[in-house]
Structures are given as C-alpha cells and as structure tokens.
Amino acid sequence: MPELPEVETIKNELSPTVLGRYITGVTILSRVIVREPSPADFSTRLLGLKVTALSRRGKYLILSLSNSESLIIHLKLAGSLFVSHDSSDPPQFTKAVIELNDGTRIYFRDPRGFGRMWLVKDCEDIVGYLGPEPFEPVFTPELLARLFSRRRIPIKALLLDQDVIAGIGNMYADEALFAAGIHPLRTANSLSREEIERLYHAIREVLAAGIKNRGASVQNYFRPDGSKGAAHLEFKVARQKGQPCPRCGTKIERIVVRGRGTYFCPGCQR
DNA sequence: CCCGGAACCTGAAGGC
DNA sequence: TGCCTTCAGGTTCCGG
Numbered sequence: 001m002p003e004l005p006e007v008e009t010i011k012n013e014l015s016p017t018v019l020g021r022y023i024t025g026v027t028i029l030s031r032v033i034v035r036e037p038s039p040a041d042f043s044t045r046l047l048g049l050k051v052t053a054l055s056r057r058g059k060y061l062i063l064s065l066s067n068s069e070s071l072i073i074h075l076k077l078a079g080s081l082f083v084s085h086d087s088s089d090p091p092q093f094t095k096a097v098i099e100l101n102d103g104t105r106i107y108f109r110d111p112r113g114f115g116r117m118w119l120v121k122d123c124e125d126i127v128g129y130l131g132p133e134p135f136e137p138v139f140t141p142e143l144l145a146r147l148f149s150r151r152r153i154p155i156k157a158l159l160l161d162q163d164v165i166a167g168i169g170n171m172y173a174d175e176a177l178f179a180a181g182i183h184p185l186r187t188a189n190s191l192s193r194e195e196i197e198r199l200y201h202a203i204r205e206v207l208a209a210g211i212k213n214r215g216a217s218v219q220n221y222f223r224p225d226g227s228k229g230a231a232h233l234e235f236k237v238a239r240q241k242g243q244p245c246p247r248c249g250t251k252i253e254r255i256v257v258r259g260r261g262t263y264f265c266p267g268c269q270r
Numbered sequence: 271c272c273c274g275g276a277a278c279c280t281g282a283a284g285g286c
Numbered sequence: 287t288g289c290c291t292t293c294a295g296g297t298t299c300c301g302g
Contacts, residue, residue, distance in 0.1 A: 077295050
C-alpha cells in the first residue's frame with residue numbers, strides 16, 4: 001500500500017535511474033491507466049523529453065520534464081514501479097512501460113488496476129488540492145489544532161483526508177494514533193491540546209520510521225529493484241488483530257471506520 | 271458545507 | 287478439492 005513513506009522510497013531509489021535520461025518509448029497496455037491527455041497523445045508527447053527532477057507530493061510521484069511539463073504517477077492501492085536493465089518480459093499485470101535512452105525500462109505494474117498517470121503543464125492542477133506535507137515547516141501543532149477544530153468526524157477519518165494532511169494512509173494513520181494513545185473513533189474536535197501535540201509528533205515519527213525502513217511491504221508494495229521494505233515489521237497495531245499490544249498486552253482489535261479496516265489497542269487508546 | 275457510505279477493482283486468504 | 291466469502295484501501299462520487 002503506497003503511502004507517503006513508500007512513495008518517498010520509490011522516489012529516492014528511482015532517481016539515479018531516471019534523472020538526466022531521455023524518454024525514448026512509451027507503451028500503454030491498459031488505457032485506463034492514463035488519465036490525461038488521451039493515451040495516444042500521452043505517449044507521443046513524452047517522446048524525446050528529458051527527466052530533470054523527481055519529487056513527491058503526498059502520495060503522488062512527480063517527474064519534471066525538460067519542456068517544463070510534469071509526468072505524475074499515483075500508484076493507488078497496489079501499483080509498483082520496476083526497473084529492468086535487460087530485455088526480459090514485463091512482469092505480470094504490467095500496465096505501462098517507459099523506455100529510457102540507455103535501454104532501461106520502467107514497468108508500471110498494477111494487479112488491481114487503480115493506478116493512474118497524468119501528463120500536465122502545471123502539476124498543481126493535479127496535486128494542488130493537497131494539504132500540507134508532514135515534514136514541511138508549515139506543518140505544526142498549531143496548524144493541526146486549527147484543522148481539527150469544528151470537525152466532528154472520527155480522527156482516523158480526518159487523518160486519511162488528503163485535503164487536510166498529505167500522504168497519510170490507512171496503515172500509518174493507525175500507527176500514529178497508537179503512538180499518540182488516541183482512540184480512532186474520537187472526534188477530531190474533542191482532542192485536547194496535549195493530545196494534538198502527541199499526535200503531531202506521532203505522525204512525524206511513524207512516517208520517518210517508515211521512510212527509514214524503506215516502506216511497508218504488505219500486499220503489493222515493492223521497491224524499484226523488486227525488493228521489499230521492512231517498515232511493516234515494526235508495526236505495533238496495523239494488521240495485528242489478535243496480537244498482544246506491545247505496550248500493555250491487550251489484544252489488538254479491528255473495527256471499521258469510514259469503510260477502512262482500523263486496528264487499535266483498547267487498553268492504550270482512549 | 272459537513273459527513274457517511276458506496277463504488278471502483280481483483281488477487282490472496284480463510285472457511286466450510 | 288473447490289467454491290464462496292471476506293479482506294485489502296486511495297480516491298471520487300452521491301445522498302442525506
């Protein structure tokens with residue numbers, strides 16, 4: 001499940017492969033993966049462009065191109081990018097192939113078919129709606145307090161809202177709430193100033209740990225070289241139903257919040 | 271405007 | 287063995 005730490009890892013590990021290289025071929029195997037422009041225009045307009053920068057915004061990967069346009073990729077639930085240096089067959093479920101001038105191929109693999117790409121003049125058209133990045137200076141406890149006030153939805157649901165904070169997904173939301181000792185069903189506006197401080201630090205800690213461990217390989221997340229991350233090995237509650245809480249020993253429970261599986265410790269999270 | 275729920279999609283895993 | 291159900295979740299859309 002690519003969330004902020006997973007997309008950050010892909011950005012870091014893909015950079016040496018694509019920076020300064022030219023796009024010499026684009027093959028679309030599933031038309032729905034291209035959102036804008038048409039798949040035919042998408043392929044031809046990319047030809048001959050150099051990749052000048054690679055960046056991340058929320059869960060979006062952004063390739064800046066030499067004509068100042070942006071190729072934006074969202075892996076959604078199950079997408080991954082694989083780098084291949086030989087001419088072996090694309091892996092199963094490959095939806096698109098991008099070929100570079102040194103012969104390297106990048107396979108966009110996506111068994112679920114939710115992943116999307118855009119080629120746009122202004123990347124803000126796609127990512128402009130996103131809230132603040134958790135590691136930028138604008139992200140502060142004061143900002144969180146303002147964002148949480150007057151919101152009566154479960155804090156878990158608000159953490160998943162990309163308009164509010166960019167990059168947190170289901171796994172890291174559960175981990176952050178556990179680290180902060182806050183029950184996922186607490187309404188956002190019920191959090192005390194102290195709890196908001198704890199949650200602020202917890203968000204940055206769990207995301208930083210995820211990046212340090214190169215992402216969490218549950219289900220379909222792989223790094224560009226095909227290897228897995230290790231962040232899931234440190235998860236305290238996410239997908240740990242029935243396991244003892246590492247802090248108090250109470251069994252981890254699973255409930256559904258806004259249609260999302262939500263894991264928490266009934267002993268530690270109030 | 272605010273909020274909850276469904277839909278999109280398909281492979282993996284578990285139950286009987 | 288095989289069929290059926292459940293689970294996985296980022297984002298968008300719809301209805302109250």
